[in-house]
Amino acid sequence: MTTVEKASEGLWRRLNFFGVLAGILTLLLPFSGAWWHLTLGTDGGIFSILASPFEFKFLIFNKQISTAEAVQLSPLLWWLCLAFKLCYAYFGAALLAGSLLSLSEKHAESAETLVRFSSLKLLWLVVAFVVVLFIATFLVNSATQLMGGALIDFSMPSYIVGTGKFAMSSGNFRIFAPINEGFTSTFVVAIIASALGIASRIYQKRISSV
Numbered sequence: 052m053t054t055v056e057k058a059s060e061g062l063w064r065r066l067n068f069f070g071v072l073a074g075i076l077t078l079l080l081p082f083s084g085a086w087w088h089l090t091l092g093t094d095g096g097i098f099s100i101l102a103s104p105f106e107f108k109f110l111i112f113n114k115q116i117s118t119a120e121a122v123q124l125s126p127l128l129w130w131l132c133l134a135f136k137l138c139y140a141y142f143g144a145a146l147l148a149g150s151l152l153s154l155s156e157k158h159a160e161s162a163e164t165l166v167r168f169s170s171l172k173l174l175w176l177v178v179a180f181v182v183v184l185f186i187a188t189f190l191v192n193s194a195t196q197l198m199g200g201a202l203i204d205f206s207m208p209s210y211i212v213g214t215g216k217f218a219m220s221s222g223n224f225r226i227f228a229p230i231n232e233g234f235t236s237t238f239v240v241a242i243i244a245s246a247l248g249i250a251s252r253i254y255q256k257r258i259s260s261v
Contacts, residue, residue: 065258070150070166070251076244077143077173081105081136086238087184087211092228103237104180105136139176145169150251153258163259170252174245177238184211188232 085101085108092098099110107128108115149165152158188211215230 065154065156067150067153067162067166067251067254067258069247069254070146070153070170073170073173073244073247073251074143074145074147074150076240076247077146077169078140080143080173080237080241080244081139083237083240085235086180086241087234088232090231097228102184104132104176105139106132135176139173142169142172146248146251149255153255159259163255166251166255170248170255173241173248177241177245181211 082105084103085106086103088102089100090098097112099113101108101110107125145165146169149162149169152162152165155162212233213231215232216227
């Protein structure tokens with residue numbers, strides 16, 4: 052192997068591939084759709100919720116509430132989702148930049164700082180999102196059990212994935228609809244990106260030590 056080939060090989064070993072992939076995925080995630088869904092009814096549902104840290108959408112008979120209506124309904128939630136989008140787009144850009152800057156010995160310190168700063172941000176967001184879902188599901192189920200109404204029987208899946216039920220009766224009149232909850236493929240991408248973020252942090256330490 053020639054000196055040039057050895058230098059080229061050494062250069063590519065300095066590139067944080069994990070960080071490049073994690074950075075790109077983190078940049079795309081805020082604009083890739085919901086992480087979790089709840090649907091009341093079948094065939095698209097009577098009512099649906101699509102949720103992620105970056106968006107919170109309501110659908111009634113498959114018709115989505117418009118952006119203007121969403122802002123009027125909950126302006127704080129809308130602005131909070133927008134802030135998360137901008138923040139995580141920034142974190143993704145920072146991780147991507149740091150992973151590419153690791154190629155340069157001149158910017159090695161800046162590269163390590165950027166990777167260390169941004170690599171675990173998505174992991175904490177994924178964990179927080181799951182914890183919030185668990186808490187919300189627990190509170191809703193607890194509230195319906197305390198109400199214990201004879202007219203309405205309502206239960207959500209205990210583990211944020213699965214099937215529950217909604218039933219309402221009055222005399223001979225009875226309505227029943229299943230409740231379905233689950234994660235989307237975008238959430239799987241978020242987990243993969245989080246794992247790549249952890250790997251990028253570990254690999255960056257290896258690059259710095261060399």
